[in-house]
Amino acid sequence: MKKMNPLEEYREQIDEVDEQLVALIAKRFEVAAKIGEYKKAHQLPIFNPAREEEVLRKVARWNTNDFYTEQIQQVYQTLMDEAKKIQE
Numbered sequence: 001m002k003k004m005n006p007l008e009e010y011r012e013q014i015d016e017v018d019e020q021l022v023a024l025i026a027k028r029f030e031v032a033a034k035i036g037e038y039k040k041a042h043q044l045p046i047f048n049p050a051r052e053e054e055v056l057r058k059v060a061r062w063n064t065n066d067f068y069t070e071q072i073q074q075v076y077q078t079l080m081d082e083a084k085k086i087q088e
């Protein structure tokens with residue numbers, strides 16, 4: 001196989017991570033959709049600010065090396081915003 005330059009190698013690493021992320025993000029949205037159905041059936045509000053704060057806290061705690069915590073929390077806020085749209 002032809003030797004890849006560092007840029008190509010890094011991009012291959014990103015592709016591998018992205019493949020896993022896509023599967024996990026899709027799984028998260030599937031569960032969020034189920035939660036949405038439950039909320040509809042029980043007349044519960046879609047937005048739960050206390051739960052969102054809890055998610056952001058947990059995400060920071062799970063990021064044990066503490067790199068990029070703010071960026072990860074921003075990505076999570078976007079995931080939660082999209083989850084709420086799915087639940088509408």
Ligand SMILES: C=C(O[C@@H]1C=C(C(=O)O)C=C[C@H]1O)C(=O)O
Binds near residue numbers: 055087
């Ligand atoms: C998924 C839920 O609905 C909304 C989306 C959340 C999420 O994506 O984690 C969290 C709270 C809610 O605002 C939930 O209530 O758990």
